Amino acid sequence: MSIKIQPEAIASLRGFEMPERLGFGTVMAPVMFRARYQDGRWSDGELIPYGPLALDPAAKVLHYAQSCFEGLKAYRCGSGVGLFRPERNAARMAHSAQRLCMPPVPETLFMDAVRVVVAHCAGLVPGNSGESLYIRPFLMGTQPDLSVTASRAYEFYVIASPSEAYHPGNMRLWVEREDSRAAVGGTGDAKVGGNYAASLLSISQLKARGYDQSLWLNPGNRRTVDELSGMNFFAVMDGALHTPALNGSILEGVTRESLLTLARDLGIEVHEREIDIDDLLKLVASGTCSEAFACGTAAIVSPISELGDSEQRYRLAQAPGPVATQLRQALLDIQEGRAEDRFGWMQMVQVARF
């Protein structure tokens, strides 16, 4: 497909000044990609200035949450700019779209859209290790119609945000035994807004108690660990790495899969299995579980220092522990071009000149 670069987009880029403090997801790049879907067809894409979207007040996305998104990053990789396994994000977004009855964004459209944004925002990729240009593709139903049916019109955007890592580390997790983020037979393995909306109350309540994130249990059995919101969970027990097996209510993280591959490569024993929360807490208390961490595109590898369950607090012996530190470094070394890309994970982007 052809992508039209609006002259106003180039002007926005030329006029952009990078703020000193980045944080996560609050500084937005001054351009964005847009394509529209109507009558079974995708329009050509455009790179346009970042700015307000005009949405009909009856648009499906605003009432029935018919939208899905992805998160990936562009890194300063050696002397260039690289994307990390973006084809996996394209595939997952297609899966999420299908779950909510939306037309999947074709992989070529997804990749072209991400590339054109990164190519033009290469100058906005921050340079410190662990920082990056966070890329947020999203798809939403825009048809103005209050009936509970799938939209017939969609818009696909890619926005970008120069960002620090989402969590600096030493996270304190709250074992959430009441609320659920998604149902069995629900949308837990899709990256859709409803999962996140359902998690906000728990997150807000635990922050008031001094915790950082909810540890979600499986909504079917209420006793095995699923994930955090937007992050997967790992624990180290007797030197081996354990993570919940995919079960339909866990999001299949790109970082999760990459860490499993790196761990096996580094000779670390790996187990994807059901992790009973009560067993886990006992193993933390006894010291057999010596470290735990969360991972995700936004969070990278983020050590967990404590698990809170009702009145009990369980401190991890090592935070950060050696396994988290080793895996984080191995991952960043590939993403930032210091190590050979032995798994073919990086896709370098041709930087646009303007």
Next chain:
Amino acid sequence: MSIKIQPEAIASLRGFEMPERLGFGTVMAPVMFRARYQDGRWSDGELIPYGPLALDPAAKVLHYAQSCFEGLKAYRCGSGVGLFRPERNAARMAHSAQRLCMPPVPETLFMDAVRVVVAHCAGLVPGNSGESLYIRPFLMGTQPDLSVTASRAYEFYVIASPSEAYHPGNMRLWVEREDSRAAVGGTGDAKVGGNYAASLLSISQLKARGYDQSLWLNPGNRRTVDELSGMNFFAVMDGALHTPALNGSILEGVTRESLLTLARDLGIEVHEREIDIDDLLKLVASGTCSEAFACGTAAIVSPISELGDSEQRYRLAQAPGPVATQLRQALLDIQEGRAEDRFGWMQMVQVARF
């Protein structure tokens, strides 16, 4: 609070022509109400022309589905225009907002907003029995910030749509045994987008098989009936009325509660209880369950003619049956002003002159 009536809103109303065909939720009234929330305070409200909303591409509602809504109706009631139990919608919207960590819309703001829209759109309330002006209040998080936290800024709108009933009747339901609309500990008793998004795939698949709506089972036990999407379920067995008891994953319908009150008043035996789906299907097959219907603000009372479960089809003996017909008429007689409002359900609206 004071509500500013924009002159452009009045001009939109004067220029509006009602289309001949209404359908449900597709013809939009030419004005809407808006109020904004920021820094812990609500702005004054405004009546403005209906038109596109300007939303930042990073607004929380578009990514994390932080939004909730309500549905109520204004009826031609005698010689005036009346609202049906709007205070219950205000209370439910406050509950939904709280579940998604949003500031509840104060009851006075909710009521003033609905009233000002109805007062100005009184001429758009259609006159045939079963038709009405459908009112859709909604609240959404608008802060541009990609972190998974509650928004600090919100917008509250009330839009309206002159509409026919949502379902004409004789619905065929599909017993959904795989997908869920909401989790135990999720958002099933809140009127939030994620529940509807999760239901779209099932609805789309069953339509391809000739059905109209999914009959959702409880996500915890997978064997008792919860509701339809946006409608509650009723069955008549040996002349008595049965409906699933509220259990945290069922939306507490205003029409549901009103029908229970009307039924008791009419001397019909009423049971709010767990309804096992396999028991229900057997009772339909034997004829003991002679009729079933769905109800909701949009659907009013909508008879069910068939339940489909895997390869089996279970036909209801009477569709519409006498109980559904009697209750529908009793409800509409109050809403449309033909019967005395013995329960104090109607609130008449002072029509605006312009």
